[in-house]
Amino acid sequence: MKSSMGRLPLSFIFVILCLMAFNGPSFAQDLDNVTISGQVVDSNSAPIVGASVTAKETKTGAERTVVANEEGRYRLVQLPPGTYTIKVTMQGFAPQEKTNLVTVSGQNVQLDFNLAPAGVAAEQVITLEGDNEPVIDTSRTVVGGTVTEREIEEIPNFNRNALDLVLTLGGTSEESLSTNGLAEDRLSNASSTPLEQGNFSLSGGTAYSNNLTIDGLDNNDDRSSRDRFQPSLEAIAEVQVITNQFSAEYGRASGGRINLRTRAGGNNFRGRAFMFFRDDNLNANTWYNNSRAIPRPSLTDYNPGFTFSGPVILPYYSGRNRTFFSVAYEYDNLQDTTLIDAYVPVGSNPRFALPTTTGGDQTCDNSSAAACTSVPPTAAYVQPYRKLFATPSKSHILTARIDHKLFKNNDLTFGLQYGHKNNLRTTGAATTRIEDAFQARNNNTRAFNLTDNQVFGSNVVNQFRSQYSIYEPSYQTVAPLDPVVLISYRDPVSNSVKTLIAGNSTTSTSQNFADSRKETRWQFQDSLTYIWKNHSFKFGADVQNVRSETLGLGDATGTFNFGSVLNFQNNVISRYRQNFGTQQDVKNTYWGIFFNDEFKPLTNVTFSYGLRYERETAVSDNNNFGPRIGLAWDPFKKGRGVIRFGAGIFYNRVLLRTVGDSIQNQNSNLISFDSNTIGTGATDVRRVPILAAIANNFPNSYASTTELRNLITATCATIVTTLPCNSSTGFVTNVTSAGNPLRSVEPNLKIPESYQFNIGFEREIYKGLVFEVNYTWNKTVHLWRDYNPNAPVLPAGYSDxxxxxxxxxxxxxxxxxxxxxxxxxxxxxxxxxxxxxxxxxxxxxxxxxxxxxxxxxxxxxxxxxxxxxxxxxxxxxxxxxxxxxxxxRPDSTVEETSRIGSRGNSFYQGLIFELRSRYRKLGYGFGSTVRFNYTLSTTKDDGLNNTANAEINGDFSREWARSLQDRHHRIALSATLDTPWWFGKLRFSPLFRYGSSAPFNLSGGGSDRNLDDVSTDRLNFSGNLKDIKYREPGSPFPDALASQFSLQPIGAKSGNLGRNAGIGPSFYTFDLSVTREWKLGERMKLRPVLQFDNILNAAVFSYGAEFINFTGLSSTATAAQIQTFKDTFLVPTRTYRQRQIRVGLRFDF
Incomplete structure (x- = not known):
């Protein structure tokens, strides 16, 4: 049932109408733009009516002029972020100008002017820097922070990913099961973070509930809840993080919003050429590689690029003060290799060519060499195929924009985004895949966007935005539509059976589903700001049409198994599989409308209220009203402190993969053929001739089920048997997609919604030094959870x-x-x-x-x-x-099925402290800026993600526990320190992050002991929960603790150990960037960079995305099995990255 909190709109609108009776100056809250406002008075503090106030953007020369009203107040709304000069003129008074006003997105700047009479004073120019620069926005009601351009360039950033900078702010955390920043150990085959886990959490929201935007337009992958495109770090002007967005302007997030603002051009040509380089010779080895005597893996990374911007100058046209361009390009080539260590047949199959041996002795594909020499032979020869295969990761990133003043009060921006990434890297030491079977993680995207800002006088501003984007991620080989050829052979070294993978590969991982998809998006936004009397009203709408087309590649191109090398040479197939109908086509139209008003009932109080309604057609939920309210109060009336309060209801977006699986299964589109479903009994004469008929078509697969059915029908006509043999033989319907059980969604599925509350205080405690504290409360309901509606139903009279x-x-x-x-x-x-x-x-x-x-x-x-x-x-x-x-079972014809329902909940409360200072000179040649965050918080939930299952089928109340991302204490410290000449004029930029221990879940090895088809069973435990702690490698084995664990009997409902009961390791990272700037002229600068990741090379352990299991030891366990259990029980198998060094050079001109 819908929460009563979601049914507030009528009463809320009534409150809005009552509040509109207040009078007072208004200040528009705009998350993407800047508002500059204030009052113009004379030397007697009397308002100067009709004073002309002009804001001029320094880089482009763009100007906006308004006139002060009857109270001497002025408002300049929806200005693009940048550096401004504000000039006030009035007949009879000396002009006054304030320069170097640096602004960021979402900022409200209050600048008051006191004009002296003409003749008494000359024109006055005030430079806003140092102590007279505004440092606190006393009218801002949203909660969040901004990583500025200077910080983006200076803060160490291991992945050169702007979104990683989010974690330098307070109230943020990594996603559950995060592997970001962990070391890449060889021979580890480490698990990856589940694809739909998201990027990070803001103010306790689920990590897949954030809205990511670039220049205000959507940058989400709606299928996997991650980002669509990552611009070059050099192209970004700021990273804006809104942890509590109490303005109604934006939606599609029950968490927070992150906006990347790209750099624009100006009247002067500016450029940068840069190059970054990494090499294994500069790095330490990982802790686990060292412990296993594995040498440091080779690594070479070339990362060049450039930026260039300025006015558009063409024959017969000069774009100065009118038309500007900005372009940024970055290329990354991370070179890597993978060892192919396999054996190939000496003989051949004329239907399918394999590479020839790289050299070495031929051996028999049988433990008995006589099998290859008998007449006829029962086995064939193989020879080694060993070579290093280049498996690099290459990417191209391009962003471009043109800003043009179409008319005096109309500005246009056209933007382009292009991304192409091909990642073949692996972490295994060797593989039995040959070259054409290597799968790559591809990310290709293009986007085109348009923004039009129209100013209608002093009181009305309209902004229209539109975007068309294409996103094409895939996990596939270079020829993804070729058949898969699997050949079993005996490895003579290990005397074990291995599989040679050739032609193609369609295997999936938790992070990468073998598929190819295309997501297209049309987006249209419009917002109108209208200043009426003492109110700043903002109305708007956002419409997005998303189409997600997916081709599942798992066995979709035909998979041919050969049981031996001899069978391959003789073209004798042992198994054939092909899935049909693996396409998904999900269409979703999102639209949201909003109203927001912001005004000042008192000169030191800003009040904001609004209402947003959202609808997504992929689900039937249509009761998504989100009221928002915010208050900012300056109790000191001096602009040096503010108390903020905000509350609201927020809705997440629909995750299209879950919906797509449901649509596919409901329509019974997925049909599978598997020859193993044909009888294997000795008296079954159907299988061999059907496989022989399929082999006659090898290596070609079948374009449709009709084609394959016709072949089987024709073959059955030649078979004499009493067994059923017809066009359905070998076919299975109601199969699963991508390894998931039959999935459906509840008809009343709700979009997850969160109820958020925040109260905070911000104060300038010294010149440029600001202290801020926020208490945030966040409850999310209707989170999607998975359960099995086809689990066996216990008869009455039995406890389990x-x-x-x-x-x-x-x-x-x-x-x-x-x-x-x-x-x-x-x-x-x-x-x-x-x-x-x-x-x-x-x-x-x-x-x-x-x-x-x-x-x-x-x-x-x-x-x-x-x-x-x-x-x-x-x-x-x-x-x-x-x-x-x-x-x-309710349906005995199938086993496990999956149904997604709105059953989940999460809760967060946190106290976030921040101490920050703007850049200031400290004397003696030193200068610094610092940002310190401490977060004290708790996060609880009842599931990992939108497809999480409970231990007892459907009972999520028992799952309520600390979230895997819950670290009670978090610290983030980032700073820059400039040194004097006698210290080389070096600039040091450290980044330190710390998190206290997070919980971990201890399970029974994925077994289904409670017989509900779901492998979420936990254990019985008879000891003290505080004793369940992680162990470092090599630590003494806790015999007493291990003896207190036991497996629940088969058929029991559950173990008595709660979810996430273990205490895992804490973490910390300390990175450092060192730069030096040489000025080579008025405009040219050379800046070499040394970045040290984990400069102390500390061994910091993590469970990553691995399972932590207790499976119990049997009475017949060998000494080796017992020792392995003791070595691995409760021991993390991952560490954070080892010390790495990145060398870089920036040349600005």
């Missing part, structure tokens, strides 16, 4: 499935039964011919005893041989238990 199984032996067939009992908890088999016995059951055992306390996690199902379908199988404990209760 354990009780049911103990009371009801399972009769699989007339000659085979299974009796359940609770035996030893270290039983590694779980099936025996007698209770607590040691003789393992076989398919001929009449009554097999199943120990529900076993440590065996296998889910193999018991089977009775069915001619043409399957052979006999004994099964394993969990599989046997699932078979015993399968008849209690």
């Amino acid at each position: 499935w354990t009780a049911y199984l103990l009371a009801n032996p399972f009769q699989l067939s007339p000659t085979r039964a299974y009796t359940f009992y609770l035996g030893a908890t270290n039983d590694g088999s779980g099936i025996a011919t007698a209770a607590n016995g040691t003789t393992t059951c076989t398919t001929t055992t009449v009554n097999c005893f199943v120990n529900l306390n076993t440590t065996n996690t296998s889910t193999t199902a018991p089977l009775v041989a069915v001619t043409g379908q399957n052979n006999n199988a004994t099964g394993a404990p969990i599989g046997i238990a699932l078979a015993a209760i399968a008849r209690f």
